[in-house]
Amino acid sequence: MACKEDLAVLKHLRKDARITKTAIGDKLNMPISSVQGRFARLKGSVIKKFTSSLDYTKLGFKFRSLYHFSLKKKSGEMLANPNVNNAYRTGKNTFLAECIFSSLNEMHSFYESLEKLGARKIEYHLIIEELKFEEMPPYTHGQI
Secondary structure (H helix, E strand, O other): OOOHHHHHHHHHHHHOOOOOHHHHHHHHOOOHHHHHHHHHHHHOOOOOOOOOOOOHHHHOOOEEEEEEEEOOOOOHHHHHOOOEEEEEEOOOOEEEEEEEEOOHHHHHHHHHHHHHOOOEEEEEEEOOOOOOOOOOOOOOOOOO
């Protein structure tokens, strides 16, 4: 469980994962030793990893889409596909994949690869604009 002070530290890390512990302490009026202790505890539990947020269009991926489909079982082949950026199981045999593509031909090929794997009820939605991305949850009742 994270307390209000932990959430405040996490909020600053979510905005900028490269922010220094000293800067967090200054912003929160918290001693650096407290920030370091919280950071160490959170890093071993709540923080899974530090990562970068990419602008895929600048890397040549003009199309992002979400695919929702049914498969009899999780497919390693689907997960290994380089177009699959994120994948989730949404039900017993249903999955959601966020994919990136440099062309419509790549997008169509991915759809066909799902069909070859036996995917059913394939729905896809082109992402036109990202409106919100990984914001901190609101602080509630002293814990999250």
